[in-house]
Amino acid sequence: MARAETGTGKFSGMGWRSDGPGRSMFRNSTATKVVVLAMPHNVRFDTPSLERAASSLMPFACRKIVGTQIDYPPIPGSQTSVNINGETVTLGYSPTDHRVALQLRLDTQPFLPNCTASDPIQLLFPHHFKSLHPGQRPLVDGRYTWNSIMGPLRLYKAGAFVQLIDTDGFLPFFPDQVVDSNLQNPLQARQSAVEDIYETMRNWFFLEEFQTGGNHIDSFLRNIGTYDNQQFNTYEQGLSTLIESLMIADQLAHSTKLTGNDTSTNSLHACLCKPKTQVAAEMRDYILQALKELVGQWADVYTAQFIQYNPTFKTTYGFPAGYGSVQNLNDHHFHYGYFLRAAAAIGRYDRPWLDGYLPFFDELRKDVANYDRSNTDYPFLRNFSPFYGHNWANGTSQNGADQESTSEAINFSVGLMELGLILGNNEWRDMGMYMYEQEILASEQYWFNQDATLGNVVPRPPTDPNDVRYNGNWPEEFVTYRGPDGGVWHTTLAGILDQRFVKRETFFGGIDATYFIHLIPMSANTLYVGRNQDWLQATWKQYLLDAGAQGNPDFKSDFEVFMAAWQARMPTSGSGINGTGLNAALTRIAREHTFKFFGTNSMAKYWAYTNSLLGQVDTSIVADTPAYGAFKDAGGGSSFVAYNPTDQATTVNFKNRVTNTVVATLSVPAQSITSKSSGRTSTFKPSQITTPGGRLYLGPTTGPTPLPMTGQLTHAAGTWLPPNGTFPFPRLSTDISRITPSLSIVPVATGDCSNIDLPGEEHCANSNKAYAEWTGTFKGTLVGSKPFTQMIVYTDPALHVGWQQDPNIRANTTVRVEYYFNSTNTTPDRIEVYTRPSFFGNTFVMLGNKITPYYFGAYNCVDKNPPNPNAKPCDDSTSGLYGLGDPGLKVTLDNRFAATAAFPPSVTCGKIKVQVYGQTGPDQPIKVPVPVSVGTSPLLDRASWVQPPYDGGECAP
Secondary structure: OEEEEEOOOOEOOOOOEEOOOOOEEOOOOOEEEEEEOOOOOOOOOOHHHHHHHHHHHHHHOOEEEEEEEEEOOOOOOOOOEEEEOOEEEEOEEEOOOOEEEEEEEEEEEEOOOOOOOOOOOEEEOHHHHHHEOHHHHHHEEEEEEEOOOOOOEEEEOOOEEEEEEEOOOEOOOOOOOHHHOOOEOOOOOOOEHHHHHHHHHHHHHHHOOOOHHHOOOOOOOOOHHHHHOOOOOOOOOHHHHHHHHHHHHHHHHOOOOOOOEEOOEOOOOEEOOEEHHHHHHHHHHHHHHHHHHHHHHHHOOOOOOEEEEEOOOOEEEEEOOOOOOOOOOOOHHHHHHHHHHHHHHHHHHOHHHHHHHHHHHHHHHHHHHOOOOOOOOOOOOOOEEOOOOEEOOOOOOOOOOEEOOHHHHHHHHHHHHHHHHHHOOHHHHHHHHHHHHHHHHHHHHHHOOOOOOOOOOOOOOOOOOOOOOEEOOEEHHHHEEEOOOOOEEEOOOOOEEEOOOEEOOOOOOOHHHHHHOOOOOOOHHHHHHHOOHHHHHHHHHHHHHHHOOOOOOOOOOOOHHHHHHHHHOOOOEOOHHHOEOHHHHHHHHHOOOOOOOOOOHHHHHHHHHHHHHHOEEOOOEEEOOOEEEEEEOOOOOEEEEEEEOOOOOEEEEEEEOOOOOEEEEEEEOOOEEEEEEOOEEEEEOOOOOOOOOOOEEEEEEOOOOOOOEEEEEEOOOOOEOOOOOOOOOOOOOOOOHHHHHHEEEEOOOOOOOOOOOOOOOOOOOOOOOOOEEEEEEEEEEEOOOOOOOEEEEEEOOOOOOOOOOOOOOOOEEEEEEEEEOOOOOOOOOEEEEEEEEOOOOOOOOOHHHEEOHHHOOOEEEOOOOOOOOOOOOOOOOOEOOOOOOOOOOOEEEOOOOOOOOOOOOEEEEEEEEEEEEOOOOOOHHHOOOEEEEOOEOHHHOOOOEEEOOEOOOOOOO
């Protein structure tokens, strides 16, 4: 119905005419204002019924909305409390009350004369009604409902209402229960769960993640591009692999059940030959550094990925663009959630790093969830709609807003909560908790329809297509229908929610993708998916039907490890690969499946084993802290987990939500996570990483003339950081002047030499001395039975300003290490040569530009006996360079002119020289200068270093 207002203040008559089926045309040539009254859908379509409804509703159709407000501290300007029928309701997040309380408020004013309605009316969505304060339920007029994509809408006769949303806790990561348990692998006799997780992670890290079809993708160490998708846009799903793997490796490093040495060897006779816990610690340290590098380079315009603020559109986005993140401002919350969670993961191990990059992460936070309306650099809550109760992913929403992945939207809220907890920033914590629980509630209502009844009778379609009969928030014939096998099927989950429709599809895949997209990342923060086990188990049964896996155990989705993680969320039931619980999950992981870089086998196994120990989420138990979990297994046993990121120990009380009776108490030390299960209490504290005493950093060098360029190796790290301030973007892409103090740029070699010879020196005299050389000292006892030189030398032959890559880079870069086991020696006792193809990406930290010994799987003596009976002594038969046995990836030992000595058991005072140079052969056109990162603070994530295998540090020569 429409109501028209003439310029004289008199109401004109209302009329309509048919303009074709289903359409009406209203005309009033004298009206200056028009009010459209949307009639309730549950009113009979006859004149008396319509007139009665219009008579009831029309008096309100004279006020217009002039403002909206969410009252939720810490949002500035919020009311802090509301009085409802004499009860004072405190707004905000309360850990002790286990709830989030907020008010949504309309500001209205009359815009027609003779308006007698003092308050407006509005429609409540299902999630509003479900969380409505009990004292305001009488204001809901049950006579009228409206149909919508969101379900039935109810009439509410007031301008403000309060939502009370229960909080059920969250966990940023799992406790260490599985790595210190006696749990066994049910698929392999005499193998413990911790051994299974360790071996699977070791293979991913050093060797290769299992891949279908015999394809080889190499190890994480050697091919981080495949495992992280390098030079990608800001949708950095691969960060989740490092976030989770960092914690898994750290827990393995502290495990009391992971015992003995790892004596694994590759086909080139390389052996780890060190304690398994030490291998785990090595993986942890490298993953942490890689995570810093991959995230940190986004804050650097001198890389092939960077972040930019656009003041015209008041947004921050990254290059390269992806998924419309720049041109349409799509998916920023999906993308930046991974960044915030990576920041928190790093901050648990290196707080100074987090503090140093905090302004960068704050810009990403504000781009998505600026909750201060006075900050005009960004819009208020760009992605999150307080009224709809969830995020929208479509940036401009020109054809209607939409969102696909609920779990990735929630992932942003988790990142905000984690950072708030680590930093002691309660505003971030509380905003994160509100967005987290609110979006879970909306997901349960609009994507999962968890209030539906899943019956065994297919409903008859109504004769009137306008007669919508809801089952939960979806039409009943959409919820229950006749499947292609003639059986009763159900829709329990949607792929895309649009303002105009709900779809079971996704933007990118088949029906299995619809289920998968709500299960990522594979992190403890998605445990909320298991809060409603009846729905979860019914959804698993429907997935098997939808995917064609029911009765077909050979079916494989593209997302098998995530389906396995889903199976592990549920109690054991059924049998075989389509059952639920631990055995079924491990069986699915063990079978050939498509590799996903954002969900590794070690993550999935760790997830499955841990869930089997904890049980299912128990929402009947609450705790007086934000980060907690309560669980109950099929046998009735309970587990309790609490995380304390603060610097002070705390006591956490777990209570029955209804009776308020304390059922468990945990004493949680500072910066630790504590769990209690079956009477056993376990505490884990993330390691505080320290710099090894034998590490030597590459300092600034002389030069560029005379050659060679020279510098020092010292245990003291560099201090150079980019200057503070705002500077114009360089006009030329070759202008790297602002970072030149952090570089030693090795010039092009003019001669024609082999890679193992220093340009311009005795065995390569036809060239200029185009190399840089650093000298330092070392001493101490030899570390390990299979020692080798550790190093990270950061180079970037494609260095320029901007995000483009340089496909013309085809040259090699060589690092040459000379050992003098007595510092007074003038001839080296051992020469190692590491040569890698340079990477065409503009980055210091990806692939061949980051030179480490992990690229190599063995030693190779230049001169061998046979065939040369006069070859100088050199032993390349074994090494600690464990990795895939690629014969083309070997460290060259130069024994052409002198014997190559083994590392002696101890060194009183030795000398080490590190030399770096570019392509030395005859192909002059491909030769380019080699910038080496030197003298920088470790905070910059490209502080080059070398580490001899001795434990004594530096010495005075």
